[in-house]
Amino acid sequence: MARPTIEFWYEFASSYSYLSVMRIEPLAEQAGVEIAWRPFLLGPVFLALGWNDSPFNIYPPKGRYMWRDLARLCDKYGLPLRTPSRFPRNGLLAARVAQIGVEAGWVPEFSRAVMRANFAEDREISEPAVIGEILAAMGLPADELLAAAGSEDNKLALRRQTERAAELGLFGAPSFRVGDELFWGNDRLEDALDGAVRHAPVGSEAEDA
Amino acid sequence: MARPTIEFWYEFASSYSYLSVMRIEPLAEQAGVEIAWRPFLLGPVFLALGWNDSPFNIYPPKGRYMWRDLARLCDKYGLPLRTPSRFPRNGLLAARVAQIGVEAGWVPEFSRAVMRANFAEDREISEPAVIGEILAAMGLPADELLAAAGSEDNKLALRRQTERAAELGLFGAPSFRVGDELFWGNDRLEDALDGAVRHAPVGSEAEDA
Numbered sequence: 001m002a003r004p005t006i007e008f009w010y011e012f013a014s015s016y017s018y019l020s021v022m023r024i025e026p027l028a029e030q031a032g033v034e035i036a037w038r039p040f041l042l043g044p045v046f047l048a049l050g051w052n053d054s055p056f057n058i059y060p061p062k063g064r065y066m067w068r069d070l071a072r073l074c075d076k077y078g079l080p081l082r083t084p085s086r087f088p089r090n091g092l093l094a095a096r097v098a099q100i101g102v103e104a105g106w107v108p109e110f111s112r113a114v115m116r117a118n119f120a121e122d123r124e125i126s127e128p129a130v131i132g133e134i135l136a137a138m139g140l141p142a143d144e145l146l147a148a149a150g151s152e153d154n155k156l157a158l159r160r161q162t163e164r165a166a167e168l169g170l171f172g173a174p175s176f177r178v179g180d181e182l183f184w185g186n187d188r189l190e191d192a193l194d195g196a197v198r199h200a201p202v203g204s205e206a207e208d209a
Numbered sequence: 210m211a212r213p214t215i216e217f218w219y220e221f222a223s224s225y226s227y228l229s230v231m232r233i234e235p236l237a238e239q240a241g242v243e244i245a246w247r248p249f250l251l252g253p254v255f256l257a258l259g260w261n262d263s264p265f266n267i268y269p270p271k272g273r274y275m276w277r278d279l280a281r282l283c284d285k286y287g288l289p290l291r292t293p294s295r296f297p298r299n300g301l302l303a304a305r306v307a308q309i310g311v312e313a314g315w316v317p318e319f320s321r322a323v324m325r326a327n328f329a330e331d332r333e334i335s336e337p338a339v340i341g342e343i344l345a346a347m348g349l350p351a352d353e354l355l356a357a358a359g360s361e362d363n364k365l366a367l368r369r370q371t372e373r374a375a376e377l378g379l380f381g382a383p384s385f386r387v388g389d390e391l392f393w394g395n396d397r398l399e400d401a402l403d404g405a406v407r408h409a410p411v412g413s414e415a416e417d418a
Binding site: 065068076191 | 258268270271273274277278281285378379380390391392393396397400
């Protein structure tokens with residue numbers, strides 16, 4: 001009875017991840033595809049490629065284009081956008097909290113709220129107060145979760161997830177994995193879902209990775 | 210009576226330009242949009258960004274992904290693909306010849322034939338013999354055109370076109386321009402055509418750039 005599954009790798013600092021975090025749930029539901037949420041950190045992945053900052057900052061023409069492209073896509077998808085006054089923001093704390101939410105089941109709502117804070121409300125998502133407020137608004141025990149997010153076990157789990165991203169050949173976010181197939185970028189979300197449906201596993205091998 | 214126009218900036222060495230060169234004519238015709246063909250060279254544009262090779266070679270995970278993505282997209286579009294044994298090939302000669310074809314009106318057919326040679330037949334498009342054969346198969350005077358391609362005027366025209374690409378903020382290929390709006394990548398071809406239709410110029414200002 002295994003449903004087709006898509007691994008969704010995203011980073012809270014990433015502008016194109018914002019689009020996919022906001023879009024993925026209804027599209028996956030419509031396609032009958034299960035989402036495995038995989039928050040991770042782009043920083044170490046970029047460092048391995050020789051970038052100590054977002055390529056959108058390192059290469060100004062790419063950066064200028066990205067913001068214009070993002071604005072057009074937000075228009076197209078009906079998503080709000082207020083260009084962050086700081087980019088990229090540090091997504092470490094949000095990713096650690098999200099890691100807990102994957103197990104607990106509230107990661108989709110939490111991820112959307114963090115993305116809205118970063119890209120629609122220009123709020124500093126690296127601040128515990130901002131993340132705490134988001135958790136509280138969801139009716140969750142904010143202080144307890146912020147403490148759990150900083151536990152050694154949870155920090156290690158996120159570090160392992162980020163290492164896994166590099167092992168899988170990821171070099172940007174959002175990325176999607178279906179079986180062994182990698183899809184990069186919000187533009188490939190629909191293709192990745194199609195791939196998940198067409199190559200639906202007989203057993204549960206799509207979950208193995 | 211000015212029709213909406215799209216500027217189509219492409220490079221013969223570029224894998225994603227292959228897709229757009231093969232796809233653009235029927236899509237533009239269906240949308241009622243005129244195509245301004247703008248062959249140019251990515252090399253100088255990349256050099257200005259600090260890359261002395263294709264980023265797909267400089268960053269191996271990006272390169273591995275690109276070839277897989279290209280194969281999937283060729284499947285989707287029904288285009289043939291034989292991964293070139295050399296990448297990127299030098300597109301200088303083809304671009305110089307294409308420059309002549311823009312004026313003469315045969316640039317679409319010529320561009321498709323060169324792209325097929327590079328990405329479906331694994332032929333060395335930097336060789337005059339290969340380009341000459343393509344021209345001859347189109348019923349054109351190959352020797353005469355190869356000589357004209359190497360004239361100082363024509364070399365200068367391509368150099369200026371490539372400088373113009375950088376001035377316009379282009380950083381990759383294919384790119385599309387509609388009025389002052391830049392769209393990057395084969396993934397944006399449809400959006401760019403939509404943009405051309407929605408913002409159809411009253412006069413001919415879309416042609417000014």
